[in-house]
Amino acid sequence: MKIFKWLSESAKVDDKAADFDKGRDHGEKPKSDGRRSTRLSLQIPVVVTCLDPSLDFREECRTVVVNAHGCGVIVPESLKIATPVTVKLVSNGRCKKGRIVVATRVIDSWLLGMEFDSPENFWGIETPPADWCV
Numbered sequence: 001m002k003i004f005k006w007l008s009e010s011a012k013v014d015d016k017a018a019d020f021d022k023g024r025d026h027g028e029k030p031k032s033d034g035r036r037s038t039r040l041s042l043q044i045p046v047v048v049t050c051l052d053p054s055l056d057f058r059e060e061c062r063t064v065v066v067n068a069h070g071c072g073v074i075v076p077e078s079l080k081i082a083t084p085v086t087v088k089l090v091s092n093g094r095c096k097k098g099r100i101v102v103a104t105r106v107i108d109s110w111l112l113g114m115e116f117d118s119p120e121n122f123w124g125i126e127t128p129p130a131d132w133c134v
Contacts, residue, residue: 037068038129045090068119068132078103078110
């Protein structure tokens with residue numbers, strides 16, 4: 001299944017990924033898949049909150065991949081495609097609005113892919129990939 005290939009190739013998180021910010025090993029994935037910005041396999045603590053007042057969704061989780069255009073997280077329940085959300089960095093409280101673009105069942109959880117309203121280095125990576133300069 002395509003999603004498991006995506007997770008195995010793009011969402012592996014290891015000790016090298018943590019060194020990205022220090023400029024040692026960027027752990028970058030080539031953009032051969034037509035992505036607008038390079039994905040990095042980083043576990044960053046975030047809080048995802050649904051902006052739809054009819055839904056009660058707030059999850060503290062960690063990213064599995066990030067880029068200038070959004071992120072992917074694993075959570076216990078799904079949200080519908082196009083649902084508006086905010087992503088809040090636990091480290092500094094910074095928030096960014098976006099929407100759900102992927103919702104895929106992964107064993108007993110959900111992979112939610114989120115796209116930001118506008119791309120930027122929201123994650124605070126000191127030396128981001130060159131294609132993050134948007």
